[in-house]
Amino acid sequence: MDERIKVYDEKMTKTYNNLLAEFGTIRAGRANPNVLNKIKVDYYGTPTPLQQVGNITVPEPRVLQIQPWEASLVKAIEKAILTSDLGINPSNDGRIIRLIFPELTEERRKDLVKDVKKKGEAAKVAVRNIRRDANDYLKKLGKTDVSEDEIKELEDKIQKLTDKYIKDIETAVDEKGKEILTV
Numbered sequence: 001m002d003e004r005i006k007v008y009d010e011k012m013t014k015t016y017n018n019l020l021a022e023f024g025t026i027r028a029g030r031a032n033p034n035v036l037n038k039i040k041v042d043y044y045g046t047p048t049p050l051q052q053v054g055n056i057t058v059p060e061p062r063v064l065q066i067q068p069w070e071a072s073l074v075k076a077i078e079k080a081i082l083t084s085d086l087g088i089n090p091s092n093d094g095r096i097i098r099l100i101f102p103e104l105t106e107e108r109r110k111d112l113v114k115d116v117k118k119k120g121e122a123a124k125v126a127v128r129n130i131r132r133d134a135n136d137y138l139k140k141l142g143k144t145d146v147s148e149d150e151i152k153e154l155e156d157k158i159q160k161l162t163d164k165y166i167k168d169i170e171t172a173v174d175e176k177g178k179e180i181l182t183v
Contacts, residue, residue: 004138005157008137015126021037026116026180054066062100066098117177141154
């Protein structure tokens with residue numbers, strides 16, 4: 001790949017990967033430890049990712065179990081979950097915290113699909129903005145000693161990259177939508 005457009009390919013890849021990471025935090029009716037990725041626990045005054053203060057397991061399809069490394073962290077983990085936007089009340093037995101995911105209602109599923117589509121649209125806009133930046137860069141190159149044919153060729157490559165990432169984003173949105181709507 002041409003070095004001059006490689007940076008734009010990397011930006012588009014990051015946009016796509018960020019979208020996939022966001023999709024991982026959207027729950028689809030079954031327990032998924034990724035929904036806890038954004039939760040930070042106050043660990044001796046330092047906000048620490050939940051995964052670094054305990055062991056997270058999925059003992060049943062709709063249950064997440066968190067076993068803190070230190071028993072003193074149970075309250076802090078509970079507080080972090082309650083203040084997050086997860087919308088689930090944790091229960092604990094003093095040593096282990098359990099999150100029981102309720103069955104999603106049809107209305108909630110449709111709301112989640114709308115959210116997925118909105119995130120997909122935002123990612124597409126970001127990819128198109130990267131394309132615009134690339135084309136601006138190529139126009140500036142055209143004012144130097146780079147031939148018009150070479151500029152046209154690079155613009156075509158940027159367009160092909162954009163089309164590829166837009167298609168990948170649409171596929172990811174469709175797959176996540178189907179996953180959410182599957183009961």
